[in-house]
Amino acid sequence: MDAQTLQHVQLFDKCTNFTKAREVQRTGLYPYFKPISQSEDTVVTIEGQPRIMMGSNNYLGLTHHPKVLEASRRALERYGSGCTGSRFLNGTLDLHEQLEARLADFLGKDGALVLSTGYQANLGMISSLVGRSDIVLIDKLDHASIVDGAKMSYGQTERFTHGNLQQLERLLEKHADRGTMVIVDGIYSMEGDIADLPALIALTQKYGAALAVDDAHSIGVLGPKGDGTAAHFGVIDDVDxxxxxxxxxxxxxxxxxxxxxxxxxxxxxxxxxxIFSAALPPANTAGVLAAHEVMVQEPERRERLWANTARLQSGMRSLGFEIGPSETPIVPILIGTLENTFRFWRKLFEAGVFTNPVVPPAVPPSECRLRTSLMATHTDEQIDFVLETFSQLGKATGII
Ligand SMILES: Cc1ncc(COP(=O)(O)O)c(C=O)c1O
Structure with a gap:
């Protein structure tokens, strides 16, 4: 059937009526899905030009580490390119079990389970543990995968304002007779602030609730060994x-x-x-094992990451940029409206600095921002170039 003979399908009206992104594309300011044609750690090539990558979550700069690449290559040769099946059936490798034992030991827990994405880890954890008669309490700034995990569960979901422990306590009190899970991000991915685990633990223990922490942004960043938020606060045994x-x-x-x-x-x-999705491929699993080893053997990377964080944060603050409550390598630069954010993003991009624009629904309409994040491998010169570029363009556009 060709397009002309296809009947009108009401279901697809939402697609033909979705014009917002096309409108931005027509202005030339559309900042998403930019293909990278080459990556050299902190510098990537986009549209034929090198740009300093200020939007990566590659906090320790390990994606190009020779030991990580070599381990991945060896696994590719030994096990092939994929697992072609679920962990539950034909897809479990000895490498997965090695990684699980390593993570359990590293994080001070009895056991660990490796899944194919962090998104799936949250979906699986929440939807399995929060049953029909249970309730999950989530911070309003928790990651989308937590929200989706809660939706996928048969239990009830309630949300509390970001970091508002009085509101959380009221919810815990109200639902004290039910199985309850509180789930927070260790480091919030758009704000860069750290969850107050000691206070959360006091509350969850008072009301007999479970506490889960999403350490997506904290592993390798917080804790004496890069072992995350619970280790950072010395409360490993109190996080479930x-x-x-x-x-x-x-x-x-x-x-x-x-x-x-x-x-x-x-x-x-x-x-x-x-159970119903294919297992993490061999090269990735071996790469993670190697990256973890490097992370433990080279604590200087974490030190360098924090030095870079201090340099960028103090530089941005002294230039007059608003960076909110960030206390970590995630440094959001508050710009304001969506249009100003896209315009500023474009100017930075043209000047050779790649950042991530964050706009509604991820943030309120007046709080659009450029999310920047540091890597251990950024040099002082690169950070100073970024600050100088922000300064010049910020003044030129009236943002500072
Ligand atoms: C807080 C948080 N949790 C979970 C995820 C999902 O991780 P993954 O990219 O492995 O699916 C992310 C990634 O953006 C995240 O920021």
Whole structure:
């Protein structure tokens, strides 16, 4: 059937009526889906020009580390290009089990489970553990995968204002007779602030609720060994479940859940995103094992990441940019309206600096921002160039 003979299908009206992105594309300011044709760690080539990458989650700069690349190559040769099946059936490798043992030990938990993305880890963890009569309480700035995991569960969901522990306590009190999970991001991905785990633990313990922490942005960044938010606060035993990803500091793709033996055993037999999706490929699994080893052996990378963070944050603040409550390598630069944000993004891009624009619905319409993030491998010269570029363009456009 060709296009002319196709009947009108009402279902697709939403697609033909969706014009917002096309309108921005016509202005030449559309900032999304920019293809990278080459990557050299902190510098990427886009549209034929080198740009300093200020939007990556590659916090430790390990995506090009020779040990990571070599481990991936060896796994590719030994196991092939993919697992072609679920962990549950034909897709489990000895490498997955090595990685699980490594993560459990590293995070101070009995066990860990490796999934194919961090997104799936949250879907699987929440939808399996929050049953029909249970409730999950989520911070309004929690990652979308937590929101989606809550939607996928049969339980009830309630949200509390970001970091508002009085509101959380009222919810805990109201639902004290039910199975309850509180879930927070360790580091919030758009704000760069850290969850107050000691205060959250005091509340969850008072009301007999479980506490889960999404450490996607904290592994490799917080904690004495890069072991995350609970380790940072010295409260590992008081956090019931730690979820994370390999797509940031661990320089690959994939996700994990770390918890007690009985929780992990239960998830192995109930988490649909684990059971009904193919396993993490060999090269990625071996790459994560190698990246983790480098992370432990080279703590100076984390030190360098924090030095870079201090340089960018103090530079931005002294130039007069608003960076909100950020206290980590995630440094959002508040711009204001969507149009100003896209215009400023474009000017930075043309000047050789790549950032990530964050606009509604991720943030309120007046709080659009450019999300920047540091890597351990950014040089002082690169950070100073970024600051100088922000300064010149910020003044030229009246943002500062
Ligand atoms: C807080 C948080 N959780 C989970 C995820 C999902 O991780 P992945 O990219 O591995 O699917 C992300 C990634 O953006 C994240 O920022």
């Amino acid at each position: 479940v730690i979820v994370g990803t390999f797509s940031k500091s661990l320089a690959s793709i994939g996700g994990f859940i770390a918890a007690s033996e009985s929780i992990i055993h239960y998830l192995k037999h109930h988490a649909r995103p684990l």
